[in-house]
Amino acid sequence: MTLAAEKLDQAVALLTELDVDCWLTFVRETTGARDPVLPLILGRDLTWQSALLVTRGGERVAIVGNFDADAIRALDTWPSVVPYVQSIRGELVETLKRLDPRLIAINYSENDVKADGLSLGMYRVLCGYLRDTPFAERLVSAERLIGALRGRKTDSEVGLIRAAVACAESIFEALPSLARVGMSEAEIARLMRELAADSRAAPAWNAEQCPIVNSGPQSMVGHGVPSEDIRVEPGHILHVDFGVQLDGYCSDLQRCWYVPRPNESGPPAEVKRAFETVVEAIRSAAKALKPGAVCWEVDAAARGVITAAGFREYLHATGHHVGQAAHDGGGVIGPRWERYGETPNQVVESGNVFTLELGVDNVAGCGYVGLEEMVLVTASGCEFLSSAQTKLGLLGR
Secondary structure, eight states: OOHHHHHHHHHHHHHHHHTOSEEEEEESOTTTSOOTTHHHHTOSOOOSOEEEEEETTSOEEEEEEGGGHHHHHTTSSOSEEEEESSOSHHHHHHHHHHHOOSOEEESOOSSOGGGOOSOHHHHHHHHHHHTTSGGGGOEEEOHHHHHHHHHSOOHHHHHHHHHHHHHHHHHHHHHHHHOOTTOBHHHHHHHHHHHHHHTTOEESSOGGGSSEEEESTTSOOSSOOOOSSOBOOTTOEEEEEEOEEETTEEOOEEEEEEOOOTTOSSOOHHHHHHHHHHHHHHHHHHHHOSTTOBHHHHHHHHHHHHHHTTOOOOSSOSEEBOSSSSSOOSOEESOOOGGGTTGGGOBOOTTOEEEEEEEESSOTTSOOEEEEEEEEEOSSSEEESSOOOOSOEESOO
16 A cells, blocks of 8 residues: 555544545646645645545545646546646535535644645635635644644655654764764765765755754854855864655654863763753653644743753744654644644644754853754654664764
């Protein structure tokens, strides 16, 4: 069974669970603006206006342009392919009349970027097609459906994520023997991208910022660009945020090392304390992460460790879903800040794959201490997919 077939079967079950009769993905030419859900349920581009309908009874209907029809039939995941030439309106309305759904979930969301694939323009087009039909009043958000569909990873998806994690970890393991004092952040970034390419993997996010490399206190912390001018020096913390996309699925990890000064045998005490606090905060989050937990409560468990140790609160969420994207939508393990909308209030489910990531900035004038691990939520808690970094390595020794 293909991945798309697995996810479409999962969608049918979710429609029943959520008491929704039909899910409609409505798109225009997807090379310009692709709905984020398409790689999950279709795996190819569409050219003309297209409607993909899934019902709680298990029907899958693809209403597509005449010249896309044969390619969609060849996928074997859409048993009913309805081609059109001049306008999709007639076939769409007639199909809805036959199905007569009470509720139709469409892809818009105020909270989840991965569930917000229907543009305002296409929403207006859809409403125009449904004008003077009862279906115009039956449209609801597919946010919960898409969030669960992306979030509840199948065994096949977990296997692909494990492989992406292993690939990224192998590159991290090679880095200490290849990175040298005097190399620039940008040189290290290019080296890691070359290692990824050698493993037939792509960067997990835009290549200019994957990896994010920070050396010392003057580096851009966060979503920065590796510098050609900042170089690895003794007394620096070298921090790297990196992941790969392999066979369609991503990893997202952070690791750090200390570069000893000539008179040092290890990191300064405050750097060591910061690192140990970050490790403990991630452990606390992992302990709290289980089915039924609320995302913001898991965040609070980690955040409290950092602040209780006297370090400044980090200014981002503790974790996010990972899947076909490094940031895979759905719930956010974060505080109840307005910018996160309702995502921190979502409930953790078995099958979710999250990052646990946090850090302490400008430690002892040496730079940023940050770690990021990946975990799978299981029926009883969570399993680390990454080999958690628990010791601060030394670079250049």
